[in-house]
Amino acid sequence: MAPGGNEGTVTVIVSLVLGIWAGGLAYEDWRWRRLPNVLLLCGVLLGAMHWLAFGLMPFGCVLTDALLAGLLGLVLFLPFYVTGWMGAGDVKLISVIGWLGGFKVLFMVVVYGSVLAGMLAVLLLSPVCRDYMSGRQIDSRLRARIPFGAGLAVVVIGLVLGWLDAEAVLSWWPEMARA
Template sequence: MKVAFLLWLILVVVYDFRMRRVPNWLVLAGAVFALGVLALGIGPLGHDWRAALFGAGAGFGFLLLFYATGLMGAGDVKFAGALGLWVGMPALAPIWIIASLMATAHSVLWLSLKRWPIFPRLALLLAGPARASESGDAPTRRLRIIPYAAYLALAAAVWMVWGRQGR
């Protein structure tokens, strides 16, 4: 099941970095698969239903506050809920910390490159793809430049591989 979990995480990382969104079908597929794995008792991190449901609720609920203030996209929030099912409540805090540090590094690097355009292509890559404006005019930059779901997925992979070695 670790391979399936890592494959799902990789899909989220690639999609979020390239498109700056996580599609509903990908979040739903991960959540349904996590529920199936939990029902069979073969989860990659070995937690129970209670930890999984608390993790899903905490992941979704906490990031919902950021969505409500316009700081985060809905895909990031839904992905955090599905991720909580996979990793459970105990692993969620270290994953959030790791992901937040990566997202902070992303934003600091982007802001630095925006101010001092030494590597303009890297700044464009960090900003994400352009999207068409509502009126059909020339593409405009997205407001959300941080692919937070991708960083959550990377942090979850790091946690699964290295964070659980002492257990």
């Protein structure tokens, strides 16, 4: 991949940068319920620089898959923004994740991120949470939206750290495994 046999070093550096990027997004969405455009643009630029340097996107897909996955994420989730079910930053993050990783990574991150966001919503509505927070605090947190982008970013961190493997997770779906 990299000239001079430095593939391991490059992988560690790219993984570190991706992890810090996703961690920053998770923090911003969790704390402020906002995904700054500058951080999203950093993800786009990271993908572009990685492709220029190595001919592949950071998660190993080719440029055409990355472009199509990014566009698909934008087109599929834009109606959720229009209806008010999702924030614009979440939609843009989904598109950037498609750009960085292609269809397999996009599918896996959206599914796992949705599960994490759903678990958070159930937790906030659970009696355990009601014992520690007033109903007013819980209602205000739910009205402020569930930090879906934070869930997506945590899944990206899991991919970067090697806790999740898109190939292994999606091997149960034959058409996706061949994509």
